[in-house]
Every structure is written in C-alpha cells, then in structure tokens.
Amino acid sequence: MSFHIVAFSGNANLPLAQEICNHLGIPLGRANVKQFSDGEISIKLEENVRGRDVFVIQPISAPANDHLMEVLLMTDALRRASADRITLVIPYYGYGRQDRKVEPRVPISARAVADLLECMLPTRLLTMDLHADQIQGFFRLPVDHLYAAPVFVEYLRNKNLDQPVVVSPDSGGVERARFLARQINAGLAIIDKRRPRANVAEIMNVIGEVSGKVCILYDDMIDTAGTITKAAVALKEHGAKSVLCCATHGVLSGPAIERLRDSILDEVIISNSIRLDPSKKIDKITVLSVARLVGEAIRRIHNEESVSSLFL
Numbered sequence: 001m002s003f004h005i006v007a008f009s010g011n012a013n014l015p016l017a018q019e020i021c022n023h024l025g026i027p028l029g030r031a032n033v034k035q036f037s038d039g040e041i042s043i044k045l046e047e048n049v050r051g052r053d054v055f056v057i058q059p060i061s062a063p064a065n066d067h068l069m070e071v072l073l074m075t076d077a078l079r080r081a082s083a084d085r086i087t088l089v090i091p092y093y094g095y096g097r098q099d100r101k102v103e104p105r106v107p108i109s110a111r112a113v114a115d116l117l118e119c120m121l122p123t124r125l126l127t128m129d130l131h132a133d134q135i136q137g138f139f140r141l142p143v144d145h146l147y148a149a150p151v152f153v154e155y156l157r158n159k160n161l162d163q164p165v166v167v168s169p170d171s172g173g174v175e176r177a178r179f180l181a182r183q184i185n186a187g188l189a190i191i192d193k194r195r196p197r198a199n200v201a202e203i204m205n206v207i208g209e210v211s212g213k214v215c216i217l218y219d220d221m222i223d224t225a226g227t228i229t230k231a232a233v234a235l236k237e238h239g240a241k242s243v244l245c246c247a248t249h250g251v252l253s254g255p256a257i258e259r260l261r262d263s264i265l266d267e268v269i270i271s272n273s274i275r276l277d278p279s280k281k282i283d284k285i286t287v288l289s290v291a292r293l294v295g296e297a298i299r300r301i302h303n304e305e306s307v308s309s310l311f312l
Helices: 014-024 064-080 111-120 133-138 148-159 173-185 225-238 258-260 290-301
Strands: 005-009 031-035 041-045 053-057 083-088 124-128 144-146 162-170 187-194 203-207 213-224 243-248 267-271 284-289
Touching: 005 014, 005 290, 014 064, 014 290, 031 064, 041 064, 041 111, 064 083, 064 111, 083 203, 083 290, 111 133, 124 290, 133 144, 144 290, 148 173, 148 267, 148 284, 162 173, 173 187, 173 213, 187 225, 203 225, 213 225, 225 243, 225 258
Parallel strands: 005 053, 053 083, 083 124, 124 144, 162 187, 162 213, 213 243, 243 267, 267 284
Antiparallel strands: 031 041, 187 203
C-alpha cells in the first residue's frame, strides 16, 4: 500500500477502523477527538496530511449528532491541512430513514445531512447498505455504495442450511432479499404488513412458501426490533421450521435487546458497521466483520480501480 494513504477515525467505531487499517497494512492515523466541558467537539489531527489520500472512517451512529459533528470538523481540519483527497467512509448513514416527505411540514433529513457533509468539501463518499438507494442522488460528489451481502453469503453458506428461504420483512426490501437468495440458492418470500385502521395491530401476510423451511429474514437494519420479531412470529405461524435474521446495521435502540432475547428467532446476524455496546451482547447475536470488504473498497478507490466489481 502506498505511503500516501492515511486513515482517521472519530469515536463512533474505533475497533472497525483499526480492523480496516490492519487489512490495508497501514497504521490508524493519530487524532485527538474529544469534547470540551460544554459538550462542543474538539478535533486535532496529529499526522501530516499535506498531499495525502485521506479516508475518514466514521458511522453516524448513536449519539448521531456527536458523531456527525466529528465527521464535519475532521473533514474541515483535513481540507485546511491541505489533504489531496478526502473520502468519507460512513458504513452507517444516520438519518437515512428520513429520505422523503411522508407528511406535511417535516424535513428530508437524509438530504439535510448530505448537504452538511458536502459543505465540508470532501472528495467522495463511501457508504454501505443505505436505507434507500435514492440517497446517493442527494450528493453531487461521487458515491460508492457497498453491500454487506457477500459477508452474510459466506457465513450462511458455511451453515449448510436445510431448505433456506430468504424473507423480506416488507415490500421495499425485496431486491435486497432477492440478491441474497440468489447467492445462497434459496427461495424467496415477502412479508406483507397492513394496518387496517389507526390504533389497530398490524396484520402480517406471508407471500411465498415457508412451511417446513429455514427462514432468513433479511433487512438493512434492526432498530427497536419490533418489525423483525413480529415477522418471525408470522413465519412460525405459517409453518417455518426455524427463523434467523440478518441485518447490516445493528442500531438496537430502546427495547431491542429485550425483544430479541425473548423472541422466537434462533439467531440474529449483524455486521460491525455500528459498534455493538458490550452491554447489548446476548447469545443470539452474531457479529460479522465488514472490515475486509470496506478495506478492499478503500484500496480500490486509492488505486483508481473498480469498486462495483466487488459485487459481480
């Protein structure tokens, strides 16, 4: 790897940043990222970056506002220190679920965050499993969009599951589920969620054959785990032999851990795009590393090689 490359990280996911650097064979850049007593973010880069190809590795995970501010200020510091190129590596794009106006007088927060990031004049963005593909269009700079599917494919193939069926928990994730199903030679099913009227519980219909099958619920994230645990119950009621869950981003907020612990899910497989707090580790959760995938994408960006060919 060329000595012209350097990678920095904020406080959001230092273990992932270190793994990525280990894959690249470079040290993680030294940076002092802390808070003043009033909560303001303080950034000081302790590496020479003049003329360097710099990568800032930072998911916008909880506390999202602090971690977003770290990215913004670190990018500003790099630009003022004459870095040649600045690539923002954001494995989890926070605020991504608010990608359109669903009712009057609400923001399109995913676009607002894109505008904030662009104001700092980075060169490009590298991200993973956006909640909605159209978020790429919110940026005027180049966006490389990675998918964690190859990591899940390798793990699931090694499990040698009997008659697997990949299940999308909603209609919006069908393409994602179809790709995984094709890679592991599995069937495909969809959960159709309907709420008959306000304050009435959701009705979940299963489209596809799941009876006697090993079902793999596949989504981009697990937040409070309400949808995924209800979907698992619906699959069991339709005769599923067992139910696993795969999700790239383990947000796991609020009652998520309690819901997963008490659920009928046999295993919950997530990536380390968001650092899993030790207090949230339970036996059902398996964490797979995306460091090699992200590291390879960084190497290809640095060498001006194709990133999309990683998924062909």
